[in-house]
Amino acid sequence: MAKSEWMEGKYRRFLTEGRGQGAGKEYVPWTKTYEFSSMGRATRILGIKTGRIHHLHSDLQLRAFLIFEFSHRVQDIMECFPLIDVKAVIDDHEDLRFDKFCNKETREQMVITTNFLLAVKDSDENEKYVARTVKNSTELTRKITFEKLEIERRYWLAKDIEWKVVTDKQLPKQLARNIEWVRDTLLDREGDRVEKEQLSVILHKHLLDNPHIVLRDLLKQFDKTEGVPKGTGLYLFRYLVATKELRIDMNSAIDFSKKISHLLPYIKGIESHEDL
Template sequence: MPSGMEGVAMVSSYYSTSMKVQKYLKEGRGQGIGINYIPWTKTSDYSSLGRATRIKGIKIPRIFHLQSDIQYRAFLLFEYHSSVIDIRETYPLLDVMETINIDDLRFDKYRDKDTNEPFVIITNFLLTLRDEKGKERLIARTVKNTSELKRKITWEKLEIERRYWSEKGIEWKVITEKQLPRILAKNLEWIRETLLEGNEEEFDKDLLSTHLLSELFNNDHLPVRNVLRQFDKTEGLPKGTGLFLFRYLIAKKDIRINLNQLIDLSETVKNLTLMEMEEHVWS
């Protein structure tokens, strides 16, 4: 895919864009919500997507198709966040030509040079949020590396997205790797593993994690590592069980820690826990 054309669904010239669009629509792509949503582009559609990832969702149990490392990091954050109830990746702006004024835009860059048919513009993520009062709203997020933002063609594509979502009355913003640090993704992966199917240990993790939570806060002056080790001994559990349950408590948000920094188990319970997660992606 040419540099700067990420977020544009392109096809080979021998296969007309309109034919591909009709094929995708027939397959249900870009349609549905929740577990029934089918992304417009899948990792199998292109051979040059680099670090593309297919991942089974936990909050929404379907396969997600993520086209880059930074999109994967964004997905982990969206899935973890309590207010996000649905994630739709590679969402197609199929009615963009009818929705926005393109007279002053270089839309010729987004047309098949052989057929003159427009490529499909996509937004990386369309999210459904639900607040504490149960009110739902949609927000759109485009994920870009800061290096991409130096290219004129990237800004032109972003302007198309901005106008589109503005006309739809839906908040749209760009997220960069500065808001999605690698350490955050690593920490989210670390705790997420405890929620995956097939990772259930041979014990009642809900019951035992409740006991561990009590032990942690009754001994909040001690290093976390010490409390976890003692918990394994007291409960007669295999070594490392306490650590698994600690990760599980974080994943369930029964324990809050700062996920934007290295998790240091030598810190006391009091110093490590009770940190609220930043909401900067939404602000």
């Protein structure tokens, strides 16, 4: 089979498999992490809001995913979204360098993708779509990067969908680390949910009633007082942060040696990144 026939067959197979189609749990990204070598470290992660495995092709994409998912505005995350109808959608594309994004051997046009298509709620609780391309700021010095970004910009403009480029400078590492540290408390078995929620209510009251106690000491005290295994208080603290029952400064490392009163006044965190 000729290389061009193989490429065409792969394209048709992807469409048949529903790549780039569906929503929520049913969405299928155009490419998956195991299908080609990535320039960065690839990650597969179970989405809390979607209930499916997300395929992310770099650490920066993972960082963006964690921050997007933690946002109360974001309802759905569709990664590696293909612009299959790009030439039909963009009326004026004669000056766009599609030739830069062709298979080097067959010269066939490759499918251009946008990193994330998000379903979000606006301030009036109406749902809409926004598109986000994630790039390291160092990549923005490359001409080919700008050529691809211009194709994406015109495509989403024609679709009347807001599109932005998000760089590493807008995706704080510490924020993503904190989100990753708390989010797995939302992924445990259904059978543990009732007890976890009941105990977390008790811990929440302990925290609010004892603002002058050091956080580390209170969590240890909680384990003894409630007769629960060591580390349960810490786990429930993470759960309360993950569910946003506790609002702490998610942009900074959590200092367990501080008094609770120094941690709980914060109501910022992801809110400062809601414009992503």
